[in-house]
Amino acid sequence: MKAATHRSMMLEECMSKTLAAATLALLAMIGGARAEAWPTGTVTIIVPFAPGGNTDITGRHLARFLEQKTGKTFLVENRPGGGGAVGTMAAVAAKPDGQTLLLGSNGTFTVNQNLYAVPYDTLRDLSPVTQVTENTHVVFVPSSSEFTTIQQLFEAIRSRGEDVAFSSAGIGSGTHISTEFMVAKAGSKALHVPYPGAGPANIAVVSGEVDFGVDAIASALPLIQNGSVRPLAVQSASRDPMLPDVPTLSETVLPGFQTGGWLALLAPANTPRETIDTINRDLAEVIASPEAVTTFSQQGMKVSVPGPDELARRISAETREVKALIDEAGISVK
Structure with missing residues (x-):
């Protein structure tokens, strides 16, 4: 009788472990399927500047490359105003499902909250996805x-x-x-x-x-x-290959001077991390393609696709650095 009870207990324990393992596997499959489902429909890339500029050009390239990869429609929506604040607010208010993304500059993400009384904080109200380009x-x-x-x-x-x-x-x-x-x-x-x-x-x-x-x-x-x-x-530290005959500020009038810009994609806060990771992975793949590398390099852009956490650290660090720069230069919106 004791042996039968013991066997019954062992069988129950084994079944319990098997069920738990199956449940974990199912959850992983569901999570993976959810991440891979992006995009579920048309994706809007908000560009917080007028058409024709670097951010707009980059956004349209990204939309084209992502359409080729996913088979879905990617629309670039220009929302200019407030040095990028108007478009940023539109992204902050969007549904956090990965179907709305914000392509902005280092000015958008590190300067605005140091100059304007904006009702948002970049890292509180947006989720970093990835940096896209570095610009001279x-x-x-x-x-x-x-x-x-x-x-x-x-x-x-x-x-x-x-x-x-x-x-x-x-x-x-x-x-x-x-x-x-x-x-x-x-x-x-x-x-x-x-x-x-x-x-x-x-x-x-x-x-x-x-x-x-x-x-x-x-x-x-x-x-x-x-x-x-x-x-x-x-304004870069060394001459740019796209303009090899154009000198740097450092070698002419401002020894040691260098600055530049970068563009990055962010999503509304609370966008699921698995969706963020899927977008990051897809972008890394399309930007590494020969066509994308050629397209961006011919326009003087250096591609870069770090992870979301790395981008978050950069935004945090540069926001502090920009504040010090603004104070030093006496820049204000008045």
Whole structure:
């Protein structure tokens, strides 16, 4: 009788363990299926700037590559305003299901909350997915400009101050901050004229509404190639392969100076981690394709797809660094 009871207990224990293992396996299968189901339909990529700029160009490339991989529709929706704050708020308010993504710049994610009284915090109200590109910024003037070298431009900035005007993609945008930082390092001031995106800002340089502009090579390159603007210097530590004859600020007027920009994808807060990981994995795959590498490199963009946690750490660190920079340069929205 005792032996029978013992066998019964062992059988129950074995069945219990088997059931538990089967349950865990089923949950893993369900979780995997849920992650792999992305995207379930049309995906909207919010670009918080006007069409024509670096962020918009990159967003449309990503949409095309992701459509080719997934067979789903990816729409780029431009929501300009507030240096990226308007589009960011639209993403914050979206359903956290992976069907709405926000493609923004380092200005969008690390500057705005240091300049504006925005009702959101990047890492509290958004979920990092991945960085996408690193961008070299180039300083350029209208083709008809009196300035033919970066030295001449800096002489004018130092002697004329705010009589020299520059455009940007908006107050608090990455190009605004990098330009203000550059001018502050020159020991002077210049007049800032903000526009709702890099496209309109660059057109203002072409038309001569402003004296110079700073933008990512990706969006300025067509204007350089067709002769509408003249590049004077790049803000990177070394010369960029896309503009090998254009000197750096460091080798000409600001020894040791370097700055730049990056673009990243974030999703609404509380988007499931398995969905985030699936998006990250799909992006890493499409960006590593020969077509994508060629496309981005031809436009002066360096691709980079770190994990969500790495991006979160970068945003956190650079938000603190940008605050110190803003304080040093005396930048404000007033």
